[in-house]
């Protein structure tokens with residue numbers, strides 16, 4: 001293992017054996033559906049809007065969505081009624097992105113979109129030299145000199161309070177903040193992180209931006225979690241978490257009976 005991403009660590013946390021199947025054996029599990037196609041098309045359109053000032057966001061989204069849907073496996077869920085409603089919902093969300101950004105951040109400058117992270121993990125000892133890998137959706141700078149890391153999340157109506165504070169959801173931003181600060185050699189105190197919820201079925205306020213804080217203790221906890229994941233992956237301790245089987249696509253398949 002030369003690098004680990006947040007989603008790999010999350011897979012390990014879900015079930016170490018699932019992580020082995022997905023990330024080491026590269027068994028093709030879930031390969032997408034209309035929901036992931038919608039999310040990817042919205043992400044791509046947001047990136048263009050932020051970096052190139054794309055104005056024709058509706059047509060761009062429709063093209064991307066169609067293209068991604070066409071590349072899905074034959075048996076993926078592409079229910080025509082659902083796809084049709086998504087074709088209407090996408091532009092409504094996209095119309096609210098820039099106003100929501102302005103309302104939340106005021107004046108800002110885009111520093112990067114889809115920024116790659118590949119930072120050496122030096123926070124704890126590992127058997128191998130590992131790197132943390134990530135893709136940051138958006139990095140902006142506001143007039144008060146602060147840097148903001150933003151991750152777009154498409155969802156249906158939104159997230160409840162439990163989900164908004166769930167460590168396994170928010171550690172993603174904790175890692176991004178920690179390793180982005182290392183990459184650019186800046187004080188983490190000058191960085192804030194946010195999720196931007198892009199709500200498909202909401203009737204109003206389709207874009208909700210909320211801040212996730214990651215202080216010293218939370219960062220330490222996130223790094224302890226990463227250390228535990230790497231320690232076990234390096235030693236090939238792939239125990240089966242039977243409590244997760246109900247939610248796993250490999251359950252009762254040739255890969256995991």
Ligand code: SF4
Nearest residue numbers: 015240245248251256
């Ligand atoms: S079926 Fe259960 S044990 Fe097997 S990979 Fe999935 S979650 Fe892990």
